[in-house]
Amino acid sequence: MELRAKVLDLDADKYVVVLNEKTAKRMGEGPDGRVEIAKNGKRVVAILNTAKRSVAEDEVGVLTDVAEELGIETGDLVEVYPEEPPASIEAIRKKIFGKKLTEEEIRKIIEDVMSGALFTAEASAFITACEINGLDMDETVALTKAIADSGERIQLEGEVVDKHSIGGVPGNRITFFFVPIMASLGYKVPKTSSRAITSPAGTADTMEVLARVDLSAEEIKEIVETVGGVIAWGGGANIASADDRLIQIRRPLRLDPLGMVLSSVMAKKVAVSSKYMVLDLPVGPEAKIHSFNEARDWEKKFKELGDLLGIKVVGFISNGIQPIGKGIGPVLEAKDVLLTYERGLSQDLLEKGVEITSRLLAFLKKVPVSRARKLAMDQVRSGEAEKKLREIIEAQGGDPEVKPEDLEPGLHNAEVTAERDGKVSYISIQKIAKIARYAGAPTDKKAGIWMNVKVGDKVKKGDVLFTVFSSSERKLRAAMEIAEGAIHIE
Amino acid sequence: MELRAKVLDLDADKYVVVLNEKTAKRMGEGPDGRVEIAKNGKRVVAILNTAKRSVAEDEVGVLTDVAEELGIETGDLVEVYPEEPPASIEAIRKKIFGKKLTEEEIRKIIEDVMSGALFTAEASAFITACEINGLDMDETVALTKAIADSGERIQLEGEVVDKHSIGGVPGNRITFFFVPIMASLGYKVPKTSSRAITSPAGTADTMEVLARVDLSAEEIKEIVETVGGVIAWGGGANIASADDRLIQIRRPLRLDPLGMVLSSVMAKKVAVSSKYMVLDLPVGPEAKIHSFNEARDWEKKFKELGDLLGIKVVGFISNGIQPIGKGIGPVLEAKDVLLTYERGLSQDLLEKGVEITSRLLAFLKKVPVSRARKLAMDQVRSGEAEKKLREIIEAQGGDPEVKPEDLEPGLHNAEVTAERDGKVSYISIQKIAKIARYAGAPTDKKAGIWMNVKVGDKVKKGDVLFTVFSSSERKLRAAMEIAEGAIHIE
Numbered sequence: 001m002e003l004r005a006k007v008l009d010l011d012a013d014k015y016v017v018v019l020n021e022k023t024a025k026r027m028g029e030g031p032d033g034r035v036e037i038a039k040n041g042k043r044v045v046a047i048l049n050t051a052k053r054s055v056a057e058d059e060v061g062v063l064t065d066v067a068e069e070l071g072i073e074t075g076d077l078v079e080v081y082p083e084e085p086p087a088s089i090e091a092i093r094k095k096i097f098g099k100k101l102t103e104e105e106i107r108k109i110i111e112d113v114m115s116g117a118l119f120t121a122e123a124s125a126f127i128t129a130c131e132i133n134g135l136d137m138d139e140t141v142a143l144t145k146a147i148a149d150s151g152e153r154i155q156l157e158g159e160v161v162d163k164h165s166i167g168g169v170p171g172n173r174i175t176f177f178f179v180p181i182m183a184s185l186g187y188k189v190p191k192t193s194s195r196a197i198t199s200p201a202g203t204a205d206t207m208e209v210l211a212r213v214d215l216s217a218e219e220i221k222e223i224v225e226t227v228g229g230v231i232a233w234g235g236g237a238n239i240a241s242a243d244d245r246l247i248q249i250r251r252p253l254r255l256d257p258l259g260m261v262l263s264s265v266m267a268k269k270v271a272v273s274s275k276y277m278v279l280d281l282p283v284g285p286e287a288k289i290h291s292f293n294e295a296r297d298w299e300k301k302f303k304e305l306g307d308l309l310g311i312k313v314v315g316f317i318s319n320g321i322q323p324i325g326k327g328i329g330p331v332l333e334a335k336d337v338l339l340t341y342e343r344g345l346s347q348d349l350l351e352k353g354v355e356i357t358s359r360l361l362a363f364l365k366k367v368p369v370s371r372a373r374k375l376a377m378d379q380v381r382s383g384e385a386e387k388k389l390r391e392i393i394e395a396q397g398g399d400p401e402v403k404p405e406d407l408e409p410g411l412h413n414a415e416v417t418a419e420r421d422g423k424v425s426y427i428s429i430q431k432i433a434k435i436a437r438y439a440g441a442p443t444d445k446k447a448g449i450w451m452n453v454k455v456g457d458k459v460k461k462g463d464v465l466f467t468v469f470s471s472s473e474r475k476l477r478a479a480m481e482i483a484e485g486a487i488h489i490e
Numbered sequence: 491m492e493l494r495a496k497v498l499d500l501d502a503d504k505y506v507v508v509l510n511e512k513t514a515k516r517m518g519e520g521p522d523g524r525v526e527i528a529k530n531g532k533r534v535v536a537i538l539n540t541a542k543r544s545v546a547e548d549e550v551g552v553l554t555d556v557a558e559e560l561g562i563e564t565g566d567l568v569e570v571y572p573e574e575p576p577a578s579i580e581a582i583r584k585k586i587f588g589k590k591l592t593e594e595e596i597r598k599i600i601e602d603v604m605s606g607a608l609f610t611a612e613a614s615a616f617i618t619a620c621e622i623n624g625l626d627m628d629e630t631v632a633l634t635k636a637i638a639d640s641g642e643r644i645q646l647e648g649e650v651v652d653k654h655s656i657g658g659v660p661g662n663r664i665t666f667f668f669v670p671i672m673a674s675l676g677y678k679v680p681k682t683s684s685r686a687i688t689s690p691a692g693t694a695d696t697m698e699v700l701a702r703v704d705l706s707a708e709e710i711k712e713i714v715e716t717v718g719g720v721i722a723w724g725g726g727a728n729i730a731s732a733d734d735r736l737i738q739i740r741r742p743l744r745l746d747p748l749g750m751v752l753s754s755v756m757a758k759k760v761a762v763s764s765k766y767m768v769l770d771l772p773v774g775p776e777a778k779i780h781s782f783n784e785a786r787d788w789e790k791k792f793k794e795l796g797d798l799l800g801i802k803v804v805g806f807i808s809n810g811i812q813p814i815g816k817g818i819g820p821v822l823e824a825k826d827v828l829l830t831y832e833r834g835l836s837q838d839l840l841e842k843g844v845e846i847t848s849r850l851l852a853f854l855k856k857v858p859v860s861r862a863r864k865l866a867m868d869q870v871r872s873g874e875a876e877k878k879l880r881e882i883i884e885a886q887g888g889d890p891e892v893k894p895e896d897l898e899p900g901l902h903n904a905e906v907t908a909e910r911d912g913k914v915s916y917i918s919i920q921k922i923a924k925i926a927r928y929a930g931a932p933t934d935k936k937a938g939i940w941m942n943v944k945v946g947d948k949v950k951k952g953d954v955l956f957t958v959f960s961s962s963e964r965k966l967r968a969a970m971e972i973a974e975g976a977i978h979i980e
Contacts, residue, residue: 008498010551013520013521018500028685031503032739053501053554054501085742121742122742122743124611124615125615132619196518244515245520248520253586253612253615443491
């Protein structure tokens with residue numbers, strides 16, 4: 001169909017053309033359809049947006065990227081036709097119809113998702129098919145490699161160690177102990193972390209209170225090679241970038257195909273050259289893992305995949321029934337970490353940090369866990385670990401002299417108190433996370449919760465169970481409205 | 491996140507906001523993510539486009555629909571946050587995880603797809619799940635009703651009859667016989683047809699050569715009530731509009747979940763009040779149905795669904811090994827129809843038209859098929875059917891006096907001749923369709939093919955097998971490049 005171009009002052013994440021909805025219908029296409037637009041012997045495939053008013057029936061709205069690519073100016077006559085999807089669509093169909101994919105097919109799907117040749121709707125169909133029909137270990141290895149190759153790679157030599165937590169537990173800031181301890185012992189720790197998606201703070205959000213986290217791949221490499229460790233935001237360094245994209249597409253339907261969850265974690269480790277990884281598997285009724293059997297299944301899968309990728313995985317099944325430490329939310333977690341280094345404020349946080357570190361250390365040094373534990377704890381007690389953390393903060397452009405009292409939570413706060421005497425019998429970690437999010441975390445870095453009790457603590461009526469902080473009075477109110485019942489007292 | 495609005499001069503098929511890709515990443519969102527945008531106490535949920543250049547990091551690009559809805563002007567401060575999908579996402583998840591959906595859940599999915607509350611990617615996941623996990627008969631009935639209710643309904647009383655062909659056979663213009671014969675016998679025939687999607691011409695494309703086909707639901711009703719029959723484009727009347735949308739989403743992955751294919755056909759019949767339907771089931775190696783068993787399965791499913799919807803379905807398994815009639819492509823098919831009425835040019839077209847009509851007629855009149863066949867043929871022989879066709883053409887704004895010679899195919903044409911003496915042993919209908927499409931059909935209405943032979947015909951070397959027509963010399967050449975081997979001679 002020949003149409004008159006109208007160049008729009010807008011660029012997009014993919015090639016987009018806009019047709020009047022009547023023109024699109026005439027063409028048998030609708031919103032998010034695939035069309036070819038051609039001019040001057042050049043052509044691009046674009047996704048279709050339809051408009052009622054801003055584009056006339058004999059016009060095609062052309063976004064700036066498309067206009068530049070084809071040399072189109074407003075008023076030019078251009079040809080627009082419905083177009084077929086790329087060859088990788090056949091691989092997606094194979095998975096839909098229950099067949100096993102080759103490494104090449106998986107690589108092509110990932111490449112086409114990243115280049116935009118496959119549209120979000122097609123990627124979503126692929127993920128749905130993976131959820132229903134599964135990915136076997138060969139496919140998972142192929143997917144992991146394809147994701148690792150989709151972004152920057154960081155080449156590091158020697159004993160490169162890493163950590164991953166299955167997550168779901170607020171305040172679980174183990175990275176702030178694992179990275180400094182291991183780096184202070186001479187290992188290389190290129191730790192990349194995520195920002196919060198559904199939690200009140202991701203490790204990257206918390207680290208951002210203390211230093212820059214949007215480091216480039218080059219910066220990460222340089223910092224690891226000079227200081228030994230880094231705590232960076234994975235998304236900023238374009239590491240395993242296909243993973244970010246897949247996660248975005250998985251989110252609305254909350255789809256977690258096993259092979260995709262595994263490859264999501266391991267691709268980032270492959271991309272930064274990690275050779276050893278300790279895996280935190282918190283188990284609890286509201287954690288992501290609900291039973292020890294489930295945890296062991298996860299551990300087994302990760303080990304199996306790790307072996308095929310040349311990464312030794314050591315699992316650590318942990319207690320996920322309550323928050324770790326006292327702070328929840330970026331500023332409060334960072335404060336908690338510094339206070340724990342300074343005067344052992346959150347013993348559970350320190351102990352878990354040391355324990356997880358010691359599991360990997362025991363494997364690496366071929367010593368019993370008890371000995372590795374002592375080694376790790378000594379690095380904390382001697383001040384070496386904190387010194388290393390402050391070196392990392394400095395290397396990432398933060399203030400190495402930062403003090404816990406520099407970290408101020410939101411001005412507005414309110415306390416939740418015990419309604420009766422008794423013993424803390426249950427803490428709903430999802431509810432705690434939700435309250436912190438309502439208070440504004442992680443966007444409001446000063447928002448969050450300061451926990452005063454642990455499961456098993458005895459409390460008296462009126463005792464403060466936790467305090468909610470926020471920069472916004474309105475958000476504090478919203479958080480307080482749902483704050484009841486997060487902690488059960490028997 | 492608070493951002494400064496930049497109103498863009500563009501409207502879209504859904505609410506769209508544009509963020510700088512860095513801002514989106516910071517928010518954990520990416521292309522096609524879901525965000526809430528709020529201003530003046532009002533809010534809408536919008537799909538996210540990301541831009542590199544046209545929208546700055548502290549800005550949000552707002553399309554006109556969103557700007558109008560929220561009263562936003564360029565420079566206003568607005569709040570933008572990641573947003574959760576609607577409740578119908580849970581129903582999609584149910585289907586992904588293999589559970590049966592309720593009527594209400596299916597209705598909500600269809601409503602949300604149509605309102606844009608569910609995005610294309612989510613609808614695509616739903617269709618994929620239906621393809622893999624299936625829809626049972628209850629779900630199919632619910633889907634059919636939901637689709638029928640998604641567009642205009644046409645209320646007609648009395649014996650309302652209809653026809654559907656599973657398709658895949660070029661030149662199969664049976665509707666041009668079924669509708670006039672039945673209407674001339676006093677039945678009401680509100681026939682809505684599709685335009686070609688992958689074929690050289692849909693019934694609507696061919697009828698458009700003779701008359702308007704983009705009739706409103708009101709016009710269809712009026713014409714049926716005055717003339718008895720209509721041959722309209724279903725897409726123009728907004729009948730079962732969810733079906734168009736679902737087909738658009740199914741197309742890239744060529745997904746045909748059985749329940750969705752069934753409901754796609756039957757929803758349109760429900761929407762126009764049809765009570766009886768004859769179903770053409772062409773069987774052939776390159777038709778959509780490949781065997782008689784498969785045809786009987788389809789027939790059974792359609793009958794079962796029809797019974798549950800109050801529509802009596804009569805099946806007719808036909809020969810789908812070669813094109814029907816001589817003309818392929820809108821103008822050539824229309825010409826063929828007129829010449830067949832005028833002087834019985836394409837006996838196979840006439841016979842199939844009469845045969846299919848007689849199957850439904852036999853049921854309605856409770857007479858043997860032989861008697862019904864005679865009744866139908868008499869309507870053609872007496873000129874009553876042609877008279878009715880011309881009344882319908884007139885009612886749809888066409889020229890009732892149109893003559894076959896008024897219908898001129900494309901100026902450029904080329905012949906494909908027999909390379910040896912022998913008998914026509916095979917005609918590749920997919921190849922024939924492809925040649926006609928390369929020649930420009932259906933966009934170029936004058937493009938197409940005129941067939942000179944049928945399977946079994948004896949030919950001599952040099953005899954013309956078929957002629958390809960096009961309005962474009964370039965397209966004719968493109969068609970001729972692939973014209974070899976469409977017809978086998980033994």
